[in-house]
Each structure stands twice: as C-alpha cells, then as structure tokens.
Amino acid sequence: DAGVTQSPTHLIKTRGQQVTLRCSPISGHKSVSWYQQVLGQGPQFIFQYYEKEERGRGNFPDRFSARQFPNYSSELNVNALLLGDSALYLCASSQGHLNEKLFFGSGTQLSVL
Amino acid sequence: RKEVEQDPGPFNVPEGATVAFNCTYSNSASQSFFWYRQDCRKEPKLLMSVYSSGNEDGRFTAQLNRASQYISLLIRDSKLSDSATYLCAVPKTSYDKVIFGPGTSLSVIP
Numbered sequence: 001d002a003g004v005t006q007s008p009t010h011l012i013k014t015r016g017q018q019v020t021l022r023c024s025p026i027s028g029h030k031s032v033s034w035y036q037q038v039l040g041q042g043p044q045f046i047f048q049y050y051e052k053e054e055r056g057r058g059n060f061p062d063r064f065s066a067r068q069f070p071n072y073s074s075e076l077n078v079n080a081l082l083l084g085d086s087a088l089y090l091c092a093s094s095q096g097h098l099n100e101k102l103f104f105g106s107g108t109q110l111s112v113l
Numbered sequence: 114r115k116e117v118e119q120d121p122g123p124f125n126v127p128e129g130a131t132v133a134f135n136c137t138y139s140n141s142a143s144q145s146f147f148w149y150r151q152d153c154r155k156e157p158k159l160l161m162s163v164y165s166s167g168n169e170d171g172r173f174t175a176q177l178n179r180a181s182q183y184i185s186l187l188i189r190d191s192k193l194s195d196s197a198t199y200l201c202a203v204p205k206t207s208y209d210k211v212i213f214g215p216g217t218s219l220s221v222i223p
Contacts, residue, residue: 035213042117042200042215045212048210055210088154100162102211104156104157107156
C-alpha cells in the first residue's frame with residue numbers, strides 16, 4: 001500500500017505569492033493533519049481535518065487555509081507568502097479522529113525568497 | 114509553560130551507551146503519548162506508543178509518569194544508526210490535535 005504522498009517535494013516562491021500544497025493520505029485513513037517544521041524545531045500544528053471537516057486549528061494567521069476532499073486528500077493554501085513561511089510542510093494521516101499513530105509524508109520544502 | 118517540552122540536547126554518546134530523554138506535558142487529560150524518530154531532512158516516523166505505564170520494544174523503553182506528567186525514552190546499547198532527533202508527541206485529548214515537542218538530538222559516536 002502506498003504511504004502518505006505529498007506534492008510538490010520542493011517549491012520556491014517569492015514574497016506575496018500564493019502556494020498550494022497537496023497531500024494524499026494512506027488508503028482507508030480519514031484524518032489529515034498539516035504541520036510546519038522550521039529547521040531545528042519540532043513540527044508545529046496547523047490544521048486537522050476529519051471526514052472533510054476542520055477539527056483543529058493551530059496558531060497560524062488567516063493566510064493559512066486548508067480543505068479536505070471527498071476522497072480524503074487535502075490541500076494547504078498559504079496566501080501572501082512571507083520570508084518566515086519558509087519551512088518543511090508535513091502532512092500526516094491517521095485512521096480516525098482519535099489521533100493515534102500519525103503517518104507522515106516526506107513533506108514539501110517551501111522556500112520563500 | 115509550553116504544552117510539550119523536551120530535554121534540549123544535543124546528546125553525544127559512545128556506541129553501547131545507555132541514554133535517556135525526558136518529555137514533559139502540560140495537559141493532565143492527555144491519555145496517549147508517542148515517541149517519533151526523525152532523521153535529518155526526513156519525515157518523523159513512529160518509534161513507540163505509550164498508553165499506560167510504559168512500553169518496551171527491544172533496546173527501547175518508554176515510561177510514563179502521570180503524576181509528574183512526563184514520559185521518558187531509554188535507549189540501551191546505542192548504535193550508530195540511533196543517531197537522529199527524537200520527538201515527543203502528545204494529543205491534547207483523544208479527539209484533538211497532536212502537539213510535538215521541540216525534539217532532542219542524539220549523536221552516537223564510534
């Protein structure tokens with residue numbers, strides 16, 4: 001079975017641009033979470049979706065938004081990019097909303113110039 | 114106080130040594146706890162789950178102290194391949210977001 005897949009793997013944008021990151025969970029998993037990880041720090045929670053509904057939101061500005069589709073895949077959108085948005089964006093899936101074991105994709109490395 | 118805190122590290126230990134990391138959490142309602150391993154520039158991967166007092170898997174032992182709200186990870190007979198960052202993860206509740214600590218870096222040296 002395929003694991004969690006994320007696209008693109010790398011992305012370079014300039015300040016003020018918008019970006020969309022994509023994630024496909026493990027087959028059968030209904031929950032998707034997004035994390036931002038800056039080098040040297042732990043992953044910071046951005047959003048969690050379960051059954052296409054937002055179940056949790058971290059301390060990120062409204063420039064960050066996400067959605068989950070009927071096939072449980074998800075997109076993370078970031079508008080008006082800032083230099084500080086440069087980070088590794090990780091998607092994690094789990095079987096249900098019980099937030100047990102998280103399975104991570106390999107991430108999207110976003111660089112904002 | 115941060116929701117999840119970890120020993121800052123880095124830990125540099127010789128092969129064969131025993132090393133332990135601690136993780137403290139602030140939410141007394143948390144019921145499950147996890148240790149993830151993250152290699153440089155890779156995604157975190159689940160190492161161990163802890164639901165009751167502790168868990169053991171080969172050279173790795175995780176222990177939970179609910180009264181003091183901390184979990185520990187013990188690695189015995191360290192291998193070079195154990196070099197990584199170890200992340201502590203705590204769901205706020207069974208239905209809530211999973212909070213990660215900042216990680217503890219381990220380097221096992223020959």
